[in-house]
Amino acid sequence: MRDDDGAVTPNGLAIRRRRHERGWSPRRLIEEVQARHFASTGLRAKLSPNLLSGIEERGEVVPYETICMLSDAFDCDPIDLVKPPAEDEEDDSQDG
Numbered sequence: 001m002r003d004d005d006g007a008v009t010p011n012g013l014a015i016r017r018r019r020h021e022r023g024w025s026p027r028r029l030i031e032e033v034q035a036r037h038f039a040s041t042g043l044r045a046k047l048s049p050n051l052l053s054g055i056e057e058r059g060e061v062v063p064y065e066t067i068c069m070l071s072d073a074f075d076c077d078p079i080d081l082v083k084p085p086a087e088d089e090e091d092d093s094q095d096g
Helices: 013-020 026-041 049-058 064-076 083-096
Strands: none
Touching: 013 049, 013 064, 026 064, 049 064
16 A cells, blocks of 8 residues: 555545535535644645545545545544555456
8 A cells, every 4th residue: 555655546435435424525625634734733734626636536646644634634544545455456357
């Protein structure tokens, strides 16, 4: 799940599902991430609407830190928002 550079593949559907369960728009999720990140670190979070869209729609690879910021907003474990590495391998083996 985690490469040497700290990049992970998010489970975009799980992230979108959690956002929808809360009735949050993408903008509301970004605001929640920014508020919680600032409260805990004193730093501004770097999460744009384009990045969130890429995460949810294409599973865009992101730094593990981004997953941690999202999990903080959702009050869940970061691993719940990461795509298991075996998932891709299982899909390939079932095709052939």
